Amino acid sequence: MAVVVWVALSMNASARSAKSFSTATLVAAADYLPCGEGCSALANQASAFCFRVGDQTLVGEGSSYLHEGKFAGAKEFAGKQIQLRFSRRSIWIKPPDSSVMKLSRGSQFENFQDAGCIREVRKPLLAAANAHRRPAKVPGTAFALAGTGKGDRYLWYQCDLDSDKAEIACRSWYRNGDLLGRDWYCARTAAGEPVKADFELDPLLSQVGRLVLLSGEVVPRDHRGRTSGILDRPNEACR
Numbered sequence: 001m002a003v004v005v006w007v008a009l010s011m012n013a014s015a016r017s018a019k020s021f022s023t024a025t026l027v028a029a030a031d032y033l034p035c036g037e038g039c040s041a042l043a044n045q046a047s048a049f050c051f052r053v054g055d056q057t058l059v060g061e062g063s064s065y066l067h068e069g070k071f072a073g074a075k076e077f078a079g080k081q082i083q084l085r086f087s088r089r090s091i092w093i094k095p096p097d098s099s100v101m102k103l104s105r106g107s108q109f110e111n112f113q114d115a116g117c118i119r120e121v122r123k124p125l126l127a128a129a130n131a132h133r134r135p136a137k138v139p140g141t142a143f144a145l146a147g148t149g150k151g152d153r154y155l156w157y158q159c160d161l162d163s164d165k166a167e168i169a170c171r172s173w174y175r176n177g178d179l180l181g182r183d184w185y186c187a188r189t190a191a192g193e194p195v196k197a198d199f200e201l202d203p204l205l206s207q208v209g210r211l212v213l214l215s216g217e218v219v220p221r222d223h224r225g226r227t228s229g230i231l232d233r234p235n236e237a238c239r
Contacts, residue, residue, distance in 0.1 A: 021085045024081065059117060083095075
């Protein structure tokens, strides 16, 4: 199996800042807690935003103190056009009939539905993962993949197609190289097309539990019963 390991390390277009405001579309916005399940009762939530400026996608976020709701008004313009300018570290937005608001460039929000937004969230995460020295216990064919969102920002992953068993078997490792476990996926796409032996995964759209081919097709997880990794019913179709 081949895996696309280039994770858009070059962000030349993204690094260029607009000198003045230009028209952008607010693709999506949402409130979330960056600290996830480890949040305290007084944790401040953040507002995550995804914008499209021409053929470029940007993500950013702003922090709101408890009950402040500073960015609540901006979220109402999802799907509409606003004025925006940006630098390498910041984004300034000016919604209609509102003052300019400053956001930090980048976001940890994992639940955007738009593929372009997801890519922008994960680019720096996977770039940082690939920049670190790979743990000795992780094979060279493994690749960094977005984690489950439960404290594991990324994992190391390795997948191989077994045509005889009509399955894709994957192993995963924690960031420090400790083995996490195994899971399986169907050897066909969600649309029913067989996965080719030389399949390529999109590392930015894929994550643990949901593999996406470079073509954009989703490979569903295999939910057949297993005992010690062996299928309980070998003749049962993947489901």
